[in-house]
Amino acid sequence: MTLDGKQHPTQREWHGAHHFWCYRPNAFRWDGERIAGINFYPLASQMRKWMDRSGDLPVVTDADRQKSGGYKNPYTFNGVALVLLLSRVINAFHEYATMSSPDHDSMDAEVERLRLYNELLLYSARVCEVVIKQLLHCTQFPEARYRRMALGALLESPCPSCKRENGNVPHTVSMVGTLAHPFRLCLEFEHCAMDHMDLVNKLRNSQAAHSEIQALNIRSVQESKDQLLKDGTEVMTSFHHMLWHLEKLEGHMFSDLAEKGDSITMLRLNGLPPEERNYRLIPGERFVFGSDADRR
Structure with a gap:
């Protein structure tokens, strides 16, 4: 909290290492041997556009999972539900904070303020988590590595491969920085986006998770509404900024996979047999079949 009474992200140094990674076949949606599309939905992009009133939110249901060529990324379905x-x-936050509630007394307004503010914190952090995990599902990292990670651990956590030996502390790894690194986005993530994610995560953990919550502060209905509007707007402003960074990462990965998918499709159409379609897809690098990188 700063002197102006607003929550601002703390500038900190992020030291999490960035691991090398490749895409796995599940980065694509498949219809038999044919690539039908990319196996993630640009959730951050669509959520930001919806907040800017320039786009609609996606609707992907469990029925789509059964379709040939449909999404098989579990975090796509989780993410669509969460957004x-x-x-x-x-919508409920803005409506309650800006419209009159003649049937509510001071206690009603304060309880509603706490409920809506908590839900804003919880769901904004969860949406960030699922956007990141949806992209990680397209990589060769085993799901057990990140499935149970909350937002803070995705930003920076101890390397699971390092054991404490002779009292040494294992180095840290950033799953977010690891995703951003091949597209030269890691610096803007570490100097901006991750600070905003860290702020929302700390607010969630300190005010809207586990047994922690703000205390009741019974006052007039309008005062409770004014605080809700102020606090909720600050959280949503930070969340919108995070989405802008995550949208760039989604866009780079989507374009990268689309180009690689076109190249793989051409190899299939030109008669490359299935037994030779063991590709090594390196993010951010042009795919050339038969190159040294592909043979490694």
């Missing part, structure tokens, strides 16, 4: 839930919370 739709958050959109309802944002």
Whole structure:
């Protein structure tokens, strides 16, 4: 908290290492041997556009999972549900904070303020988590590595391969920085986006998770509404900024996979047999079949 009474992200140094990674076949949606599309939905992009009133939110249901060529990324389905839930919370927050509630007394208004503010914090952090995990699902990292990670651990956590030996502390790894690194986005993430994610995560952990919550502060209905509008707007402003960075990462990965998918499709159409389609897809690098990188 700063002197102006607003929450601002703390500038900190992020030391998490960035691991080398490749895409796995599940980065694509498949219809038999044919690539049908990319196996993630640009959730951050669509959520930001919806918040800017320039786009609609996606609807991907469990029925789509059964379709040939449909999404098989579990975090796509989780993410679609979460962004739709958050959109309802944002609408409810804005409506309650800006419109009159003649049937509510001071206690009603304060409880509603706490409920809506908590839901904004919880769902904004969860949406960030699922956006990151949806992209990680397209990499060769085993899901057990990140499945149970909360947002803070995705930003920076101890390397699971390092054991404490002779009292040494294992180095840290950033899964977010690791995703951003091949596209030369890691610096802007570490100097901006991750600070905003860290702020939302700390607010969630200190005010809206586990047993922690703000205390009731019974005052007039309008005072509770004014605080809700102020606090909720600050959280959503930080969240919107995070989405802008995550949208860039989604866009780079989507374009990268689309180019690689076109090259793989051409190899298939030109008669490359299935037994030779063991590709090594390195993010951010042009795919050339038969190159030294592909043979490694």
